[in-house]
Amino acid sequence: MTTAARTETFGKVKPRRKGLAALLTHHTFRRLTQLGILLFLVYIAVRHLLAGESGAVTTASWEAYCPFGGLETLYKYVASGGSFVSHVHLSNVVILVAALLTALIARNAFCGWLCPFGFIQDMVSSFSAFIQKRVPVIRKGVRTLKTRGARLVVLDRYLRFLKYGVLAWAVIGAAVYGFMVFRDVDPWAALWNLLELTLGMGTVVLAIVLVASLFVERPWCRYACPLGAATGLVSKLSPFYLKRESEACKACAICTKACPMGLPVHTATTIKSVDCVGCLECVDVCPREGALELKLGIPLIGK
Amino acid sequence: MKVNPFVYGLLIIVLFFGVIGGAKAAGIWSVSGKLTASGEKVAPTGTNVDEIKGWMTLDDVSAAYKVPVAEIVAAFNLPADTPGTTQIKNLESDSFSTVNLRTWLKERLGQ
Numbered sequence: 574m575t576t577a578a579r580t581e582t583f584g585k586v587k588p589r590r591k592g593l594a595a596l597l598t599h600h601t602f603r604r605l606t607q608l609g610i611l612l613f614l615v616y617i618a619v620r621h622l623l624a625g626e627s628g629a630v631t632t633a634s635w636e637a638y639c640p641f642g643g644l645e646t647l648y649k650y651v652a653s654g655g656s657f658v659s660h661v662h663l664s665n666v667v668i669l670v671a672a673l674l675t676a677l678i679a680r681n682a683f684c685g686w687l688c689p690f691g692f693i694q695d696m697v698s699s700f701s702a703f704i705q706k707r708v709p710v711i712r713k714g715v716r717t718l719k720t721r722g723a724r725l726v727v728l729d730r731y732l733r734f735l736k737y738g739v740l741a742w743a744v745i746g747a748a749v750y751g752f753m754v755f756r757d758v759d760p761w762a763a764l765w766n767l768l769e770l771t772l773g774m775g776t777v778v779l780a781i782v783l784v785a786s787l788f789v790e791r792p793w794c795r796y797a798c799p800l801g802a803a804t805g806l807v808s809k810l811s812p813f814y815l816k817r818e819s820e821a822c823k824a825c826a827i828c829t830k831a832c833p834m835g836l837p838v839h840t841a842t843t844i845k846s847v848d849c850v851g852c853l854e855c856v857d858v859c860p861r862e863g864a865l866e867l868k869l870g871i872p873l874i875g876k
Numbered sequence: 877m878k879v880n881p882f883v884y885g886l887l888i889i890v891l892f893f894g895v896i897g898g899a900k901a902a903g904i905w906s907v908s909g910k911l912t913a914s915g916e917k918v919a920p921t922g923t924n925v926d927e928i929k930g931w932m933t934l935d936d937v938s939a940a941y942k943v944p945v946a947e948i949v950a951a952f953n954l955p956a957d958t959p960g961t962t963q964i965k966n967l968e969s970d971s972f973s974t975v976n977l978r979t980w981l982k983e984r985l986g987q
Contacts (some may be wrong), residue, residue, distance in 0.1 A: 599881035604891060631917075633907035656926050659974055663906040671895035675888055683889045752975055813879065851888075853881045869878045 582862040583821055603685070608691035614638060614689055618765055635765045636660050640683075641800040643669025645755065648748035658751035658752055680811045684801050685796055685850030690761050691794055695833060697786035708784075715788065718813050722788075731834065732796045733848065740799035760793060790833040794850065805847035812872045813843035815855065821864035828855035828865055838865070910972055917976040925985070930965030934958070953979060 590598070601827050618635040636642060642665035646657045657665075660820030672683040705712040736802060739755070756762055756775075760782050763775030783790040794801050817828075817838065828838040831854040836846055838855045859865040899905050909929045910918055914960035920927055938945045938960060945960040952972040964974050977980060 599885050602882060602885045606885070631908050631910045649898035653926060657932055658907070662909060662978060663904060667896055671892045674895055675891045678891055679884065679888050683883075683892070686885065686888050702893040729910060748976075752973075756915075770916070804955060813884070851884070856881060867884055869879050870879045 575871075583818075585862050586860055587862055598857060601852055603852060604692075606686055607689065611689040611709065618768055622768055634660075636762070637662050637664045638668060639665060639761065640672040640757075641665075641761075642753070642757075643667070644800065644803060645743055645747040645753050648744070649751065650747075660753060660756070661675065669844055672804055676856040677810055678775070678812075680737075680809040680813045680851040681801065681805050681847070682771055682851035683804050683851060685852035688794075690798075691791060691850065693764075693824075694782065694791045694793060695788045697783055698790045698833070701787040729739070729744055729795075734803040735796050736798055737786040739797050740802040743799050755799065773815075791850075795834055796801050800852075806853075808849075809845070809847060810872050812869050813851070814868055814870060815865065816868045817841055817843070817851070817860065817865050818863055821861050823861060825860065825866075827858050827860065831855050831858040879886065925981045928964070928974060928978050928981070930968070930974045931962055932964055933961050934967075935960035937964070937977070937981070941985065943981065948977070952976070 606607075614635050617633055617638065620630045621634045621837075624632040642661040646665065647663040647669070649656060649658050672687075675683050675687075702716070702855070704717055715810055743753075743755035758774050758778050760775055760779035763773065763779040765773065766773070782793045789795070815838070819842070822839065824839050826839040829840075832838055832847045833852060833854065834850055836844060836848060838844055844855075853867060856865050856867060889947060895906075900912055910931060918927075918929075920936055922940035922942070926940075934945045937943070938948065945958075947955070949956060949958050952967075954967060954972060958967065964977060968974070
């Protein structure tokens with residue numbers, strides 16, 4: 574788009590996408606990426622289950638692809654000169670490096686574009702929205718619940734710090750005790766353990782996360798995910814940020830409603846929050862030309 | 877500078893999978909404790925108890941560290957008829973785990 578054309582359309586309502594153009598969005602691209610990764614892990618887990626631990630062929634378990642395992646073993650890996658805590662392999666360290674590098678350059682996009690557990694929470698929330706749209710009684714009930722729960726919104730700000738506590742506990746615990754102290758309560762591990770019909774404390778956490786996802790988007794990512802806490806902190810150094818042009822923005826708050834992390838996009842000038850997962854749902858739904866865009870600037874300064 | 881969301885998405889995928897692909901190409905990749913980075917089978921050497929993994933059997937540990945299976949079974953109050961072919965992780969309980977076995981072996985061998 575030329576500068577003249579851009580000036581002409583700046584702040585105007587975007588033309589409605591139709592047909593194939595409505596489908597070929599970065600939203601579809603993101604969903605396909607998330608789905609692809611989840612299907613890959615399902616394949617890995619099922620293959621490992623069928624081959625068995627003592628099978629003739631050595632197969633990888635789903636745990637070999639978890640970046641957080643890399644963080645939990647990091648102390649032992651460095652201190653012992655190359656050995657890992659149980660359930661962790663070299664692949665976990667490599668995937669951790671990939672996730673951190675992605676965060677360093679492209680914000681916390683690992684959570685928004687690649688994390689399969691984030692995707693599962695997104696799907697549960699989408700299912701909830703789908704049901705609410707079609708069943709008025711449920712819609713009314715959820716709305717009442719949300720209105721009553723609005724009083725607790727002040728807690729949201731403080732609960733978001735919880736994930737840093739979980740991060741410290743998981744990493745320091747693994748360093749001190751030599752095993753993954755977080756594993757027993759990890760809902761991601763619990764999800765895969767269901768395949769082996771193994772239940773535990775993690776299953777309870779998983780159930781809480783899935784039920785909460787019916788009412789709040791990405792509750793695990795917002796409040797408790799230790800990996801998101803780590804990549805979020807690294808993402809502060811990324812040159813990417815979101816810019817809201819107040820001259821074009823009509824503060825309709827559609828962007829804020831679309832944000833799965835519950836960030837107040839429509840009142841901010843720039844969005845550089847550690848909680849932003851770079852999903853760009855806000856950019857996708859923004860109805861005005863140039864009101865909300867993804868920008869590349871100088872890290873930390875963001876201009 | 878404005879960035880197209882598609883380009884951003886592409887960058888994420890290239891970065892993330894690029895690092896993994898690069899590591900694989902360089903041989904810095906292993907998805908199982910049973911295999912080394914070069915794909916060879918791992919076997920306990922008897923030199924460092926930290927090498928003991930949950931997938932190893934009591935026989936593996938016994939042969940590598942020259943400690944009878946019966947002694948391990950007795951030390952952790954495991955059922956006397958526990959076969960040596962049992963994997964350590966399948967015996968884990970409140971009183972027995974891979975970590976416990978490593979600690980006990982370390983003391984036993986004076987490492």
